[in-house]
Each structure stands twice: as C-alpha cells, then as structure tokens.
Amino acid sequence: MKTILVTGGMGFIGSHICVSLLEQGHQVIIVDNLCNSNKEVLNRINQITGKAPIFYSVDLLNEEALSAVFKRHNMDAVIHLAALKAVGKSSQIPLSYYHNNVSGSLVLLKVMEKYEVFNLVFSSSATVYGAKNPIPYVEHFPLSATNPYGRTKVMIEDILQDIFHADSRWNISLLRYFNPIGAHPSGLIGEDPKGIPNNLMPFITQVAVGQRDRLSIFGGDYPTPDGTGVRDYIHVVDLALGHLKALEKLMASSVKSISAYNLGAGKGYSVLNVVSAFEKASGKEIKYSITSRREGDLAEFFADVTKANNELGWQVSRSLDEMCEDAWNWQRKNPEGYS
Ligand code: NAD
Ligand code: UD1
Numbered sequence: 001m002k003t004i005l006v007t008g009g010m011g012f013i014g015s016h017i018c019v020s021l022l023e024q025g026h027q028v029i030i031v032d033n034l035c036n037s038n039k040e041v042l043n044r045i046n047q048i049t050g051k052a053p054i055f056y057s058v059d060l061l062n063e064e065a066l067s068a069v070f071k072r073h074n075m076d077a078v079i080h081l082a083a084l085k086a087v088g089k090s091s092q093i094p095l096s097y098y099h100n101n102v103s104g105s106l107v108l109l110k111v112m113e114k115y116e117v118f119n120l121v122f123s124s125s126a127t128v129y130g131a132k133n134p135i136p137y138v139e140h141f142p143l144s145a146t147n148p149y150g151r152t153k154v155m156i157e158d159i160l161q162d163i164f165h166a167d168s169r170w171n172i173s174l175l176r177y178f179n180p181i182g183a184h185p186s187g188l189i190g191e192d193p194k195g196i197p198n199n200l201m202p203f204i205t206q207v208a209v210g211q212r213d214r215l216s217i218f219g220g221d222y223p224t225p226d227g228t229g230v231r232d233y234i235h236v237v238d239l240a241l242g243h244l245k246a247l248e249k250l251m252a253s254s255v256k257s258i259s260a261y262n263l264g265a266g267k268g269y270s271v272l273n274v275v276s277a278f279e280k281a282s283g284k285e286i287k288y289s290i291t292s293r294r295e296g297d298l299a300e301f302f303a304d305v306t307k308a309n310n311e312l313g314w315q316v317s318r319s320l321d322e323m324c325e326d327a328w329n330w331q332r333k334n335p336e337g338y339s
Contacts, residue, residue: 002251003027005075005117007060007108008082009053010037012191013123013180016240017079018045018053019189024244028053029073031066032082036194038338044188060104063111070115077119077250078112079243080105083152086198087127087296090149101152102159109163118169119250121243122160124176125153126232126264126301135268136304139176139260146296157260164258171256173246178232178264178303180239182323183330190330191236192337200274201233201323205331208284215286217271219293224300228271228290232264232302235318235326239263245312264303265316274320281324282332 004021008014009030015037021028022045030053039055046052054073058065060082083101084090090097112118129137130144145151157174164170181201183190196212197203206212220227242263269277275286308314 001025001027002076003029003073004247005029005031005069005073005078006053007031007078007080008123010034010039010041010055011081013177013236013239014081015041015045015189016184016236017081017243019048019184020237020240020244022049022051022053029069029075030055031058031060031069033057033059036084038192040338041189048184048186048188060108061100063107066107066111067114070111070117075115075117077121077247078108078117079121079123079247080108081123083123085149087147087149088198090152091147094148097148097152101149102155105156105159109159116169118256119171119247120160121173121175121246121250122156124157124174124260125150126176126178126262126303128153128157128176129301131298135301136266137262137301138304139262139307161258164256168256170258171250171253172258173250174258174260175242175246176260176262176303177239178234178262180236181233182235182237182318182326184237185326185329187326187329187333190327190334192334200271201327204275204278204286205327207286208278208282208328209331209335211335213287215275215288216291217288218291218297220290222293222299224270226270226272229297230268230270230300230302232266232268233274233320233323234263234265234316235323238316238318242308242312242314245314249312259311261308261312262303262305263308263314264305266303266305268300268302269320274324277320278324278328281321282328
C-alpha cells in the first residue's frame with residue numbers, strides 16, 4: 001500500500017483516479033480548493049469503494065497549508081491534476097490561468113522537494129502538440145500552444161524537464177490526455193461542469209436531459225469524412241487506469257526518468273459519430289444545428305499510443321458506446337450534477 005497525494009482529486013478526472021487508487025488498496029490524500037468541484041464527491045467515492053480518501057480543502061498556492069499536509073503524511077508519490085482548464089476563459093483571464101496553473105505547480109514542486117517526495121505524475125494535455133504537428137501525435141513531436149491554458153501545460157512540462165535535469169532524484173511521468181469523456185459505471189461520479197459546458201459530451205448530455213435546447217456543431221466543412229471535427233475520445237475510467245500504470249512504473253524502476261505518454265484510444269471519431277453513438281446509448285434524440293467553426297479548433301487529431309502500450313502495458317478497453325452509456329447513466333441519475 002502506498003500513500004498517494006492527488007491534487008485536484010475532487011474534480012472530474014481526479015475523482016475517478018481516487019476510486020482506482022482506493023480499489024487497489026492505496027491510501028489517498030486529496031488536496032483541492034473546490035474551485036471547480038463539490039464536496040459531495042467524497043461521499044460518492046466512499047459509496048463506490050467503501051473507503052474514504054483523506055481530504056484537505058487547500059489551495060496549492062497556499063504554501064504553508066500545503067506544507068502542513070506533507071508534514072502530516074509520508075507521501076510516496078503525487079498525481080498533480082489541480083488546474084483551471086477552460087480554453088476560452090484562459091484567453092480572457094490569462095493572469096489567473098498562469099498564476100493558478102504555473103505558480104500552483106511551482107509551490108507544489110517546492111514543497112515536494114522540501115519533503116523529498118520525488119515521484120510525480122503530471123496531467124498534461126494533447127493541446128501541447130499545438131496546431132502544426134501531423135497526426136497521429138507522437139510523444140517526441142515539438143510542443144507549442146495556441147492559447148494561455150495550453151501554454152501553462154507546455155510551461156509546466158518545460159519546468160519539469162528542467163528540474164529533472166538539475167536533480168536526478170526526480171522521477172516524472174507526463175501524461176498527455178486526449179478527450180476524456182464518460183463516467184464511472186455506477187453513475188455516482190462524473191463530469192459536472194459549472195455553467196454552459198465548453199466541451200462536447202457534457203453539452204450533449206445536457207441536451208438529452210432537456211437542460212439545453214440543441215447542440216451547436218462547430219463546423220460542418222472540415223476536411224474530415226463527414227465534415228465535422230474528429231477527436232480521440234477516451235473513457236475516463238481507462239484514463240484513470242493509465243495513471244495507476246504510470247505510477248507502478250515510476251515506483252518499480254530503480255532508474256529515475258522523465259517520460260511523456262499519450263493517453264488516448266489511438267483513433268478518431270467525428271462529432272456526428274459521437275451524437276449518433278449517444279442517441280443509441282440513451283434512446284434520446286439529440287437535436288443539433290451545424291454552425292460556424294469555433295476559433296482555435298483543429299479539424300482532426302488523435303494519439304499514437306504505441307509508447308503507452310509498450311512501456312506502461314496500458315491500453316484502452318472501453319468503446320465509444322460504453323463512454324456514451326456511462327455519460328448518460330451519470331447525467332440521468334444526476335440531472336443537476338452534484339448540487
Ligand atoms: P476539473 O476542473 O474537474 O478538476 C480540477 C480540480 O482541481 C478541481 O476539483 C478544482 O477545484 C481543483 N483546483 C484547481 N485549481 C486548484 C488550486 N489552485 N488548488 C487546489 N485545487 C485546485 O478538471 P478535470 O477535467 O478533472 O482535469 C484535471 C486535469 O486534467 C487538469 O490539469 C486538466 O488541465 C487536465 N486535462 C483535462 C482534460 C479534460 O478534457 N477534462 C484534458 C486534458 C488535460
Ligand atoms: C478542448 C480544448 C483542448 C482541451 C480539450 C480537452 C478548445 C479549443 N480546445 O478540445 O485544449 O485539451 O478540450 O479538455 O476548447 N464541439 C461542438 N459543439 C460543442 C462543443 C464541441 O461541435 O458544443 C466539437 C468541437 O468543435 C470538437 C469536438 O466537438 O470538434 C470536441 O470538442 P471539445 O470537447 O471541446 O474538445 P476539444 O476541442 O478537442
């Protein structure tokens with residue numbers, strides 16, 4: 001049994017990672033300031049696993065409070081998810097994004113160094129491949145970003161490379177997520193966006209429960225088979241299991257390293273593919289209109305997942321149909337999310 005700190009563990013992806021960690025017998029400590037999550041998540045994690053994580057309502061920017069958590073618990077590793085993630089908002093309030101994501105990571109790294117916790121799994125994103133790389137994306141491609149949110153991820157990856165090269169006690173896994181959707185099959189935890197959803201799946205599920213009138217499909221004239229955008233959707237439970245594999249590898253190897261891994265399914269689906277898979281899973285009609293393209297969107301991207309397959313022994317096992325069934329199960333049982 002290991003003691004794992006999960007920053008942002010109350011959020012969409014973090015809550016699923018906490019469930020997987022608890023199910024594998026680890027002790028889980030969550031640090032989250034609840035800026036985009038709800039305390040009810042703790043009860044739900046408990047209902048699924050019969051176990052409770054230890055929760056601290058702490059902001060990563062608060063070095064003193066974060067240090068106190070490290071002082072109290074002997075951490076074996078940290079999974080660092082805590083971040084702001086809305087791409088559009090990041091262009092409106094870039095300072096808040098840089099401060100929260102980059103400064104928050106710096107505080108965490110400083111405290112980890114002080115308490116000599118050097119195993120780190122970092123939540124990166126496919127957005128670090130920028131707009132110019134060919135598809136599928138491979139880990140060695142050059143990184144760039146097209147918006148402040150994406151730049152925070154590139155900056156943090158750069159910072160992690162620098163600290164690893166300066167001090168070889170660090171042992172770091174950079175996990176680049178593609179498009180996580182779906183929910184735990186229990187329907188007890190899932191994605192609960194505040195306000196109008198920016199991402200496709202939560203918008204679709206809100207149309208299905210009647211909270212939104214219709215989906216706007218951003219662009220029907222892309223050079224893709226049906227003209228709509230193509231993405232690499234991954235079930236959030238498969239994504240969570242990828243973190244366990246990355247953690248196992250970090251802890252098992254005697255040689256310290258820094259490695260990036262794409263976590264995706266390795267294939268693309270269009271917006272219309274997702275809409276029809278969701279209609280099949282839910283039995284609901286999803287009304288939509290094709291509107292203009294969303295600024296900053298790419299026509300198509302998906303992952304090359306060879307490295308994660310070979311080095312982590314990880315691959316997805318849940319289909320697009322299961323992603324839609326589980327997203328629908330969550331939304332149907334929790335039409336208002338956690339509140
Ligand atoms: P989320 O908003 O549901 O979870 C993030 C959690 O971090 C929230 O609970 C929030 O309250 C917390 N948090 C934010 N800033 C904090 C701070 N300063 N101190 C303490 N807690 C703080 O988002 P998510 O979808 O679960 O994403 C988790 C991570 O994965 C993020 O780093 C995100 O950038 C990354 N990621 C997400 C996606 C996606 O599509 N969801 C894709 C690629 C990468
Ligand atoms: C978005 C972010 C990206 C981030 C990723 C995962 C943007 C520009 N990019 O990517 O940085 O890493 O989320 O969090 O926001 N779509 C619609 N209608 C909608 C919503 C989406 O047609 O209401 C389409 C999009 O145009 C896209 C696809 O659905 O083709 C998926 O969109 P989304 O879920 O927002 O993810 P990404 O755009 O891939």
